[in-house]
Amino acid sequence: MSVTGNGLDLSYGSILRVRRIDEEAGRVWFDRRDGASGWLGGPLVDTVEAGQILYIPDQVNDDDPVRVLSEEDWLIRGGDVATVSLISEDGSTAVLELNGRHQTFAQREPEPFVKGQTIAVDSDGRPGLVLSSKPIDRFGRAEDDLDPASFIHTPGDVTLDDFGGSSVLVERALELARVALDPGQRLREIGVNPVKGILFSGPSGTGKTHLARVLSKELGTRFYLIDGPEIVNKWVGESEQRLRALFQHAEEHAPAIIFFDEIDSIVTSRGDDASEHSGRLVGQFLTALDGFKASQGVLVIASTNLPGALDTALLRPGRLTFKLEFDGSPSPEDRLKILRASARKVRGSEHADWDVLVKATEGWSAAELAMIWTEAGILAVVDKRDELCTEDITAGLVRAARNRDVSRRQERQA
Structure with missing residues (x-):
């Protein structure tokens, strides 16, 4: 034609x-x-x-x-990451490509575009910072010895009963995960935007990782657990290809949940003080997140206790659209739920005075509440018993409170 x-x-x-x-x-x-x-x-x-x-x-x-x-x-939007795919023969124009979308821009001077560069797109839709001299490979597997399957973890013997936090939070998380991983993708049939990502935010010890495991177990998915600092230390150089290999592996073994713990260590806000390496990490993550389709049966969940440090591009619609906040100071009702849930398999927990425990633990996180049973268990084992007694639980509360005070004091001094 x-x-x-x-x-x-x-x-x-x-x-x-x-x-x-x-x-x-x-x-x-x-x-x-x-x-x-x-x-x-x-x-x-x-x-x-x-x-x-x-x-x-x-x-x-x-x-x-x-x-x-x-x-x-029609538009490549601000916050995207694009690749310079072509330069015109006379060198006057460059074409930027993002997930099959193309847009032509006039060649800039100085520092003209070079084919293959990875470019951050500014808020006005114009090409901005060069993140990498190489294209982010969305389709090829990493040519190294990294096995994406090494990040697959067994959720463990966990159920919704094990998570004793806010029932509203649990119901919302389960609702989003079920819709995101719906085999029939009925959201797409209805014609509305899909659920691709969820952000869990809140202080350490509030159960973010625990709930992600519970969702995976409840929905019968593979569970990829990605530790943020581990990626930063390990994925250097061709890390964009490795990250894409992880997403591709999850798509090939769907349904799957990819859980990024401490996501703030990967996608901290880009700015004047950000290093080139940090910019590349942000770019490669955003490109991988944009590159997979919700219909592939993959849900991305990320956790952070520093939501203000995240790059704002991560939070725009189509990425980590849905935000769930975990309360660092559960209500008395939620503390009772957490205490009962964490003691569900503890032999001798029926000797606990629940009212006393709830009143003595105001402001405690879920992890701090669970430490009561660990400390009580240590006392029982030292006494050569295989279940708790009332004295163990009382002393366990005292020890857990002492450990909590030490931890809080060290945090203030840091």
Whole structure:
């Protein structure tokens, strides 16, 4: 199929919006994203409609025809990470590509674009900081010895009964996870945006990792546990390929939950003080998150106790859209639930005075509450018994309180 035009340069993956169709003249009038307008002729007059977004390749043929895109493809948005895919022959323009979307920009001076660079997109939709001299590979596997399966963990013998926190929080998390991993992807059928990611935020010890494990066990998924500091220390250089290999492995072994613990160590906010390495880590993570489809049966959950340190691009719609906050100071009702849940398998816990425990633990986190049973158990073992007594639980409370005070004092001094 041949396409004629009015002389505007339409090579290298031009994207156009159809403004109107003049059937009598045989022309399709269009607008480009750079503000230019023009017309195209030929068979397009009979095949397109006003308002459609079209991708016009540099060579229109059966292998690479004119394609109709979605409204989302009209703009590459701020916070995205794009790759320089082409430079025009005269060097005046560059084409940036993001997940199959293309946009043409004028070549900049100084520091002109180079094919293959990975570029951060500024809030105004214009290309900004160069994150890497190499493209982020969304499709190839890592050519090294990293086995993504090494991050698969067994959730363990956990159930919803083991998580004693807020019932509202649990119900919301379970609702989102079930919808995200729905085999029928009914959200897509309805026509609304899918659930791809959830952010768990709250102080340490509030049960964020525990709930992620519970969700995986409850829904029967594979559970990938990614420790943030481990990635930062280990994934250097070609780390974008390794991260993509992780997402691809999860897609191939769906349904799966990928849980990033301490996500703030990977995607801290980019700014003037951020290092190039930090910028690359942010870029590679955002690209991997954008590159997978919700229909693949993968849900990303990330946790942080420093939500203010996260790059804002991570939190925009389509990424970690849904935020669940874990309370560092559970209510008396929630403390009772946590104490009972953490003692569910503890022999002798029926000797506990629940009212006393609840009143004595105001402001305690879930992890701190669970330490009561550990300390009580230590006393029972030292006394060569295989279940707790009332004295063990009372002393366990005292010891756990002492440990908590020491920990809080060290935190203040740090």
